[in-house]
Amino acid sequence: MRAVHFGAGNIGRGFIGLLLHQSGFHTMFVDVNKTVIDALNERKSYKVTLSDENSEQLPVENVKGINSGEHPDAAIQAIADADIVTTAVGPTILPIIADLIAKGLQQRYQQNKKPLDLIACENMIGGSSLLKEKVFEKLSEAEQRSFEALFGFPNAAVDRIVPNQVNEDVLAVSVEPYYEWVVDESQLKAGKLNIEGLTYVSDLAPYIERKLFTVNTGHAVVAYLGAYLGYKTIKEAIDSPQVEALLQGALEESGAVLVEQYGFGPEEHKSYIQKIIHRFKNPYVSDEVNRVGRAPLRKLGPNDRLIRPASLYLQLLEKEPEHLSKTIAAALQYQDQGDEEAVKLQSLVQEKGYKETLFEVSGLKEGDKLVESVLKQFPEIEKLK
Ligand SMILES: NC(=O)C1=CN([C@@H]2O[C@H](COP(=O)(O)OP(=O)(O)OC[C@H]3O[C@@H](n4cnc5c(N)ncnc54)[C@H](O)[C@@H]3O)[C@@H](O)[C@H]2O)C=CC1
Numbered sequence: 001m002r003a004v005h006f007g008a009g010n011i012g013r014g015f016i017g018l019l020l021h022q023s024g025f026h027t028m029f030v031d032v033n034k035t036v037i038d039a040l041n042e043r044k045s046y047k048v049t050l051s052d053e054n055s056e057q058l059p060v061e062n063v064k065g066i067n068s069g070e071h072p073d074a075a076i077q078a079i080a081d082a083d084i085v086t087t088a089v090g091p092t093i094l095p096i097i098a099d100l101i102a103k104g105l106q107q108r109y110q111q112n113k114k115p116l117d118l119i120a121c122e123n124m125i126g127g128s129s130l131l132k133e134k135v136f137e138k139l140s141e142a143e144q145r146s147f148e149a150l151f152g153f154p155n156a157a158v159d160r161i162v163p164n165q166v167n168e169d170v171l172a173v174s175v176e177p178y179y180e181w182v183v184d185e186s187q188l189k190a191g192k193l194n195i196e197g198l199t200y201v202s203d204l205a206p207y208i209e210r211k212l213f214t215v216n217t218g219h220a221v222v223a224y225l226g227a228y229l230g231y232k233t234i235k236e237a238i239d240s241p242q243v244e245a246l247l248q249g250a251l252e253e254s255g256a257v258l259v260e261q262y263g264f265g266p267e268e269h270k271s272y273i274q275k276i277i278h279r280f281k282n283p284y285v286s287d288e289v290n291r292v293g294r295a296p297l298r299k300l301g302p303n304d305r306l307i308r309p310a311s312l313y314l315q316l317l318e319k320e321p322e323h324l325s326k327t328i329a330a331a332l333q334y335q336d337q338g339d340e341e342a343v344k345l346q347s348l349v350q351e352k353g354y355k356e357t358l359f360e361v362s363g364l365k366e367g368d369k370l371v372e373s374v375l376k377q378f379p380e381i382e383k384l385k
């Protein structure tokens, strides 16, 4: 079986590539990073280390790479021949790879007309749907009609903490042992594949929202309040009793929304939260606030990990999401000169102030209660310093 995976980065190599190998696939990574692609083609294998007391090393074999900047035609042919296509490139890159994927599907349609599923493994709601929308924008109406029946874009939730890598070996990757990969089976066109560790579900919403609004919300609390208080690593930040209390409070708020919306048992959800906090504290994972807080414009978006649970909390619980609002206030002050979105955020703040910036990035409007709640928390978080 042949897989094509876009993005040979942390999740690509450390999660999706590993599971595909363990399920017998030959994986072709498509990336624009020449160093990584050259190393994949030279060695055709790499190692994943599980970050715990045993540091078990898992081999990943039968892998190759295509540098899509240099050899787009090879990537197009690989899509035409694939049994599955996956991505882990980041939400903002999906529109960029859509052109190549559209050409790959056109070639496939001409050459073999075989059904195919394409799964975006990104931290967002509706990642594969966004990819489909961007791919379909490149097609004629007639192609859209034919491709609709053949090519599925099932949404997915992916959960595994893979920090920035500090290994000398460019391919080696250390990952937390825990993982979860859940795919919406209702959107499949080629049918279920036997991939070890992949769970198909008929309704993805509870899974993706529980994951995004617990793991990613919680991590964002630690990153943005941690950065605000001057911490550099997730470990330093979460070791601070102040940050831990804010994390607990924010996850109780997003948890109340999840329990209300999806009917998770309150006790079951409490233990899910504790499991996630335990994962954040894994002493064998060395992670930075700058990685977890990266791309703050995206993370302050209307459907992302902060604004959506905070808005729903106000709407469903009719109470102020004090801890989420504190995190949003800290996120609006987040600075990282090496992060394009953080630089843009701060230039927006300079130009327009916090309130207008919040409107612009989050889609909130004058009169939305969340705006008031966030602005109220600016002086409150200052007292934490
Ligand atoms: N790192 C983590 O713990 C987790 C990350 N995710 C999600 O996985 C996705 C990837 O994240 P990471 O692997 O951490 O990032 P990463 O930065 O390690 O990997 C992204 C890869 O995409 C490649 N890329 C960029 N532009 C490209 C293009 N035009 N064509 C092909 N490849 C391109 C980059 O060169 C890089 O190798 C993101 O959506 C992230 O939110 C999801 C769960 C966990």
Ligand SMILES: O=P(O)(O)OC[C@H]1O[C@](O)(CO)[C@@H](O)[C@@H]1O
Pocket: 123, 158, 159, 160, 161, 162, 215, 216, 217, 219, 220, 291, 292, 293, 294, 295
């Ligand atoms: O990958 P993103 O969306 O930039 O956010 C970083 C997040 O990804 C994760 O690595 C894993 O879900 C979390 O650690 C963190 O919440």
